[in-house]
Amino acid sequence: MDAPLLKERERATFNVTELIHLLNGSEEETKRRKELESWLYNNPVFRQDDRYQISREEVYERGLQKTRELVNLCRRKNIKFDSLDFARLNISTLEELPFFLHVIMFIPTIRGQGTEEQKRKWLPLAEDLKILGTYAQTELGHGTFLRGLETKATYDVSSREFIVNSPTITSMKWWPGGLGKTCNYAVIAAQLYTKGKCYGIHMFIVQLRSLEDHKPLPGVTIGDIGNKYGFHTVDNGFLRLDNVRIPYENMLMRYAKACDYIPPVNPKINYGTMTSIRVDLVKDASVILAAASTIAIRYSAVRHQTEIRPGEEPPVLDYITQQFKLFPQIATAIAFHFAGDYMHRIYDKVQSEIFDGHLSAITELHGISAGLKAFTTDTSIAGVEICRRACGGHGYSNASGFQRFYENWLGSATYEGENTVMYLQAARYLFKCYDNPKEAPETMSYLRYPQNKMEWNVKSADDVSNYATLITAFEQRALSKISSTAKKLKNLTHYGMNRNDAWNAASVDILHSIKAHCHYFIVKNYMQSLNHLKMSSPLRQVMTAVALLYANYGIDEHAGDFLESGFMNGKQINLVRAKILQLLKEIRVNAVAIVDSFDFDDRFLRSALGAYDGNVYNRLFKWAKLSPLNKTEVHSSYKYLRRILQSKL
Numbered sequence: 061m062d063a064p065l066l067k068e069r070e071r072a073t074f075n076v077t078e079l080i081h082l083l084n085g086s087e088e089e090t091k092r093r094k095e096l097e098s099w100l101y102n103n104p105v106f107r108q109d110d111r112y113q114i115s116r117e118e119v120y121e122r123g124l125q126k127t128r129e130l131v132n133l134c135r136r137k138n139i140k141f142d143s144l145d146f147a148r149l150n151i152s153t154l155e156e157l158p159f160f161l162h163v164i165m166f167i168p169t170i171r172g173q174g175t176e177e178q179k180r181k182w183l184p185l186a187e188d189l190k191i192l193g194t195y196a197q198t199e200l201g202h203g204t205f206l207r208g209l210e211t212k213a214t215y216d217v218s219s220r221e222f223i224v225n226s227p228t229i230t231s232m233k234w235w236p237g238g239l240g241k242t243c244n245y246a247v248i249a250a251q252l253y254t255k256g257k258c259y260g261i262h263m264f265i266v267q268l269r270s271l272e273d274h275k276p277l278p279g280v281t282i283g284d285i286g287n288k289y290g291f292h293t294v295d296n297g298f299l300r301l302d303n304v305r306i307p308y309e310n311m312l313m314r315y316a317k318a319c320d321y322i323p324p325v326n327p328k329i330n331y332g333t334m335t336s337i338r339v340d341l342v343k344d345a346s347v348i349l350a351a352a353s354t355i356a357i358r359y360s361a362v363r364h365q366t367e368i369r370p371g372e373e374p375p376v377l378d379y380i381t382q383q384f385k386l387f388p389q390i391a392t393a394i395a396f397h398f399a400g401d402y403m404h405r406i407y408d409k410v411q412s413e414i415f416d417g418h419l420s421a422i423t424e425l426h427g428i429s430a431g432l433k434a435f436t437t438d439t440s441i442a443g444v445e446i447c448r449r450a451c452g453g454h455g456y457s458n459a460s461g462f463q464r465f466y467e468n469w470l471g472s473a474t475y476e477g478e479n480t481v482m483y484l485q486a487a488r489y490l491f492k493c494y495d496n497p498k499e500a501p502e503t504m505s506y507l508r509y510p511q512n513k514m515e516w517n518v519k520s521a522d523d524v525s526n527y528a529t530l531i532t533a534f535e536q537r538a539l540s541k542i543s544s545t546a547k548k549l550k551n552l553t554h555y556g557m558n559r560n561d562a563w564n565a566a567s568v569d570i571l572h573s574i575k576a577h578c579h580y581f582i583v584k585n586y587m588q589s590l591n592h593l594k595m596s597s598p599l600r601q602v603m604t605a606v607a608l609l610y611a612n613y614g615i616d617e618h619a620g621d622f623l624e625s626g627f628m629n630g631k632q633i634n635l636v637r638a639k640i641l642q643l644l645k646e647i648r649v650n651a652v653a654i655v656d657s658f659d660f661d662d663r664f665l666r667s668a669l670g671a672y673d674g675n676v677y678n679r680l681f682k683w684a685k686l687s688p689l690n691k692t693e694v695h696s697s698y699k700y701l702r703r704i705l706q707s708k709l
């Protein structure tokens with residue numbers, strides 16, 4: 061092991077193993093995760109050494125090869141697709157696989173929206189992978205505005221069939237993962253027409269390819285949409301349907317019936333699968349940011365540059381500006397980890413309520429999951445870029461490992477609901493609760509008794525070490541944003557604007573309000589989670605410092621908002637800044653140990669900069685030697701170079 065990292069680890073003040081188990085849930089959970097990872101990582105099919113040297117076609121083919129290995133593994137070990145074990149394997153596969161949409165959206169849509177009879181028919185086929193499906197909702201012309209989708213499913217009473225059509229170029233399905241080449245089935249979102257009337261978006265199971273030779277069925281035009289920023293392993297596809305007939309039984313009818321139409325009690329129940337993925341993305345944001353921080357922190361402890369004192373070239377992690385960039389990323393990853401846990405708890409609770417026939421809780425779940433999906437993916441995307449830049453020139457090399465995280469994760473701001481749109485959806489719920497405080501759920505409890513407090517109770521840097529004091533600050537910032545925006549909305553409608561136009565006119569303020577609310581929620585949940593967890597006192601000291609950094613950094617980052625609320629003054633902001641510097645110093649000694657506790661296997665990080673042993677320079681040189689351009693001493697294209705060099709002007 062490289063000496064700098066050894067030294068860093070020796071001076072840590074807490075037990076890394078204790079934090080690993082705490083983040084995993086327990087010692088048994090850690091053991092199980094590692095066991096699952098070792099099954100994958102010891103399989104050569106999951107190696108990625110030449111990942112950036114192969115073509116898109118090869119990348120896709122390898123994706124399918126890995127899919128086959130993963131499926132075999134799950135069959136051998138009896139791991140079900142809806143189990144925690146599969147979710148762990150999913151994260152560890154190192155890359156999205158072409159059949160993931162089958163597992164995360166196709167099966168769950170049938171399970172959530174199918175009748176008992178439909179589930180009996182389709183789930184065994186899908187779970188045994190006799191059919192492979194995707195979730196085909198987005199069209200070339202519309203992704204966000206689902207009511208605007210154009211695909212039609214028209215019920216033909218005489219044949220008891222739906223006739224599914226893409227009537228225009230813009231109605232083509234566009235983007236669904238695995239649609240282009242992999243899947244032979246899809247759940248398709250289409251406008252239901254029955255007895256001449258349109259009843260809005262419903263979900264239909266449609267076969268797309270032959271189960272014999274995988275050729276597209278008659279009336280089906282299908283393919284890959286071409287290269288993208290990331291997700292190269294996945295064949296996101298297009299699909300045009302021309303008078304494709306499917307049996308009546310293929311409309312998912314748990315909540316609505318066709319023919320003599322019976323509507324669902326809550327029409328948004330059809331959107332349930334999207335909500336479940338939004339919930340998952342909160343935890344994924346934590347994983348991605350934790351991985352990026354691990355790379356950047358380890359590298360920064362190894363990398364020496366310039367001098368603070370003459371003759372002493374320190375690790376760049378000793379520069380306060382470097383700490384100011386990176387330690388908040390560690391803190392954010394941990395904050396999102398606890399937010400992810402919260403989201404899974406509330407999701408399970410709402411699912412059981414839905415199971416018992418109570419659909420009202422989906423509105424709250426939608427409000428919270430849409431807001432947190434946007435907040436955590438936005439922040440973590442920005443965080444990955446901060447980590448990358450903190451690694452200087454080597455951060456720009458593919459050897460750093462950042463590219464894979466960045467290019468794939470960038471999409472999370474868009475898929476499963478574009479983030480601005482998701483913030484606005486969450487805000488819709490927030491402002492409803494503001495107008496009817498009695499309806500406000502626990503996450504918005506401060507709206508029930510809104511108290512505009514006059515003054516923040518902070519007189520020294522010690523005062524900003526108090527969880528309750530910090531939570532109040534975030535609560536007051538959110539309240540101030542929400543109440544001023546609500547006033548603006550009221551004024552706009554008072555002077556004659558209709559509600560929708562007023563909403564659009566005030567939408568920038570609305571966005572600030574919902575972001576402030578999400579931030580408040582994350583801070584509060586983080587601190588409450590820590591309070592409830594059992595841990596040794598050295599670990600508690602470290603975790604407290606990191607949580608305090610998260611909150612104080614958030615105040616500094618948005619000082620304008622906090623000052624504008626009138627609740628805080630400039631002197632107090634300066635105390636916050638002083639506290640941040642104190643916390644950076646406190647965390648510095650444990651920074652490497654904290655990222656070690658994220659416990660990423662080197663084969664997951666695939667980073668010359670962030671490997672556990674810190675052997676950065678040898679790994680970079682080994683990486684360079686693997687460049688295809690280095691296969692020969694003189695490259696074959698020298699023929700052009702020679703002509704340039706030998707030609708006369």
Ligand SMILES: CCCCCCCCCCCCCCCCCCCCCC(=O)SCCNC(=O)CCNC(=O)[C@H](O)C(C)(C)COP(=O)(O)OP(=O)(O)OC[C@H]1O[C@@H](n2cnc3c(N)ncnc32)[C@H](O)[C@@H]1OP(=O)(O)O
Pocket residue numbers: 150151152153154155156195197198203204205206207237328329331332334335344347348422423426427464465468469474475476477478481485488489
């Ligand atoms: C990275 C790997 C790295 C390497 C390894 C490292 C591994 C590390 C780990 C990382 C692994 C990463 C893996 C990621 C995999 C992901 C795969 C990608 C899958 C992507 C799949 C998709 O991308 S799939 C399509 C999603 N496409 C949308 O997401 C459309 C958005 N568009 C809407 O969602 C609606 O269109 C929109 C706007 C709500 C309006 O809908 P609308 O027009 O119908 O509604 P209205 O405006 O009329 O009404 C509004 C009223 O509906 C209520 N409401 C609305 N939604 C509701 C709901 N869901 N539940 C309850 N209620 C709901 C609302 O609360 C209002 O209620 P009220 O009226 O009471 O206020």
Ligand SMILES: Cc1cc2nc3c(=O)[nH]c(=O)nc-3n(C[C@H](O)[C@H](O)[C@H](O)COP(=O)(O)OP(=O)(O)OC[C@H]3O[C@@H](n4cnc5c(N)ncnc54)[C@H](O)[C@@H]3O)c2cc1C
Pocket residue numbers: 161195196197198201202203204205234235236237291296471474475476477478479480481484
């Ligand atoms: C990697 C990836 C994988 C995907 N996988 C799937 C899949 O498997 N299945 C599937 O069906 N789809 C999939 N999608 C599609 C994805 O869900 C949509 O792209 C997404 O929902 C955004 O919709 P849009 O593209 O129509 O964006 P638009 O809505 O066209 O967004 C364009 C701009 O308009 C703004 N805007 C739109 N509406 C409003 C509004 N009401 N108020 C304010 N601003 C607004 C947005 O903020 C954005 O800035 C995938 C997309 C990606 C990138």
